[in-house]
Amino acid sequence: MAAREHGYEVTVRWSGSADGGTTAYKSYSRDTDITVAGKPTMILGSADPTFLGDPERWNPEEMLVASLSQCHMLSYLALCALRGVVVTGYEDAARGTMSEERGSGHFTEVVLNPVVTVAEESMVETAATLHEKAHDACFIANSVNFPVRHAPEIHVAGH
Template sequence: MSTHTATITWQRGDASFSDGRYSRRHEWRFDGGSVVAASPSPHVVPAPWSDAGAIDPEEAYVAAISSCHMLWFLSLAAERGLVVDAYSDDAVGTMTRVAPGRQAITDVVLRPRIAFAGSPPGAAEVEALHEAAHERCFIANSVKTAIRVESPG
């Protein structure tokens, strides 16, 4: 078993609070020392109380799923003797209303583009690698969001 930590910090500063006119910008600090500027999406909280340049929790969620899948794909490809030169994914998460006043990311689509050194594996082998990566991905195993991989076509 392992643990993973993040410290989330926010300060009001001199802004008012009870009227909702305060910045939601905050920081995520991770155990390795990285600091990330975070904010709600401007689609959820309008500017100036959000920061479009910061990472919002929903896009971080999609990125975490994509990153986890990629890391497992690379590991499994290496185990099979395949050499991956590049991996890029334009992942998309869809926010859906799931009940009155409640929304959730109900679908994440991964669209990886992979460049292999030498002769690339066939489509069936790449699909099998994606299925195995999905089965092993810690994040995918932790969520109930539907996660699909769409190969470029």
């Protein structure tokens, strides 16, 4: 089967230029507005506060970790649905680690910590094993050059 290509268009607009532009490294705003045509929600972005960004806005590093978490979740939920595992709750407190040296940085790992609730005790074992398959299926995890680990917890509804 031939490979299929998918395109994704996102607009990132610098919204901090009103303060005089980049006249000095420490004085310009790192604020951005991130939009996708036809979608109502705009993400307000900035740099990490360590790099003089607004701590109340999303930074690229957080968005990368969120992308990995969401992609894993969507892959996992699809696999559960196909395997008859009824998921009634899913929450992930994902954590990414970046190393910075000589003016540049790179992620060293992301750890996903999904807490999954399933409908019945008989689904727990399958629910646990599907995380590895979800990892293998995740487009975003397959696109990064650092380890993406997962440490899931599986609970049964009502217990």
